[in-house]
Amino acid sequence: MTTAKICFIGSGNMTRSIVSGLVSSGYSTELIETTNPSLPKLEAMKADFGVKVSQDNEQAVKNSDVVVLGVKPQLMQSVCEALSHLDLSKKLIITIAAGIPCQRYHDYFKQQINLIRTMPNTPTQIGVGVTGIYAPAEITDTQKQCCESIMKTGGEVVWVDEESELNQVIALAGSSPAYFFLFMEAMIEAGEKMSLPKEQVGLMVQQAALGAAEMVKQNPNLSAAQLRQNVTSKGGTTAKAIETFEQGGIRSLVDNAMTNCINRAEEMEKLF
Ligand SMILES: NC(=O)C1=CN([C@@H]2O[C@H](COP(=O)(O)OP(=O)(O)OC[C@H]3O[C@@H](n4cnc5c(N)ncnc54)[C@H](O)[C@@H]3O)[C@@H](O)[C@H]2O)C=CC1
Ligand SMILES: O=C(O)[C@@H]1CCC=N1
Secondary structure, three states, X not given: OOOXXXXXXXXXXXXXXXXXXXXXXXXXXXXXXXXXXXXXXXXXXXXXXXXXXEOOHHHHHHOOOEEEEOOOHHHHHHHHHOOOOOOOOOOEEEEOOOOOOHXXXXXXXXXXXXXXXXXXXXXXXXXXXXXXXEOOOOOOHHHHHHHHHHHHOOEEEEEOOOHHHHHHHHHHHHOHHHHHHHHHHHHHHHHOOOOOOHHHHHHHHHHHHHHHHHHHHHOOOOOHHHHHXXXXXXXXXXHHHHHHHHHOOHHHHHHHHHHHHHHHHHHHHHHO
């Protein structure tokens, strides 16, 4: 693994997830610094992960070999511009932001930077995340390996050849944990209208989701469709539930949701 000094600009949800993956995999906390304007977030980073923290983006960048940009897209320009007087030529910059093309960062920083664009997801926090990575042609193999080794501490990595494909990664991975949370939320709401205790309802939904995902993983030769059919007895209870989902248009709903996710990423590319 790399022994680069890494700073994270922004200590929000996604930074916490990546730092958690890094620290759990044994990355030295001495090599990690995260910044944020608000002290409570920094105190939480320090307490939860033992990393260095700071309110000073400029100092953190100066002290680092790798800079991970972890602020919201709408703040990215002002955050980068405030650092644009620094010489960044020897640093690797990794962005995790949705919807900001690589070229925009060179403009924000007012210099050519060594930039890799990534799209992680929050399960990185527990080592079962997936990160899409795009590196422009000028990025060296060493810089690519450095980025991959950082992101791999949170789970799988997927390289894409075209920058535009990162928007597909958003729909499939960056945003998608929220789809599964929504489905579980809906099941829990329905279950809580029944007579079983809430704890049992939550446990069963959690174990069913975990079990289904693990079965997909452990049966690479079986499609999700086959695994679904294996649960569905002809004329039985599952068939009735599945029929209800199909009649409700679940497939086109999911297709529309993912298309709209990509469309929003493309819209954001024009906004920020
Ligand atoms: N949350 C997610 O599941 C994913 C988020 N992302 C990307 O990660 C980025 C961050 O998203 P989240 O962590 O969800 O947002 P967040 O709002 O939880 O975290 C952003 C943090 O940046 C801090 N911040 C604001 N101004 C700052 C400044 N000038 N200097 C340093 N820190 C500053 C905020 O106080 C906040 O704590 C976004 O660009 C998003 O597109 C990418 C993949 C997944
Ligand atoms: O919702 C968002 O815009 C970010 C990007 C992927 C997940 N969260």
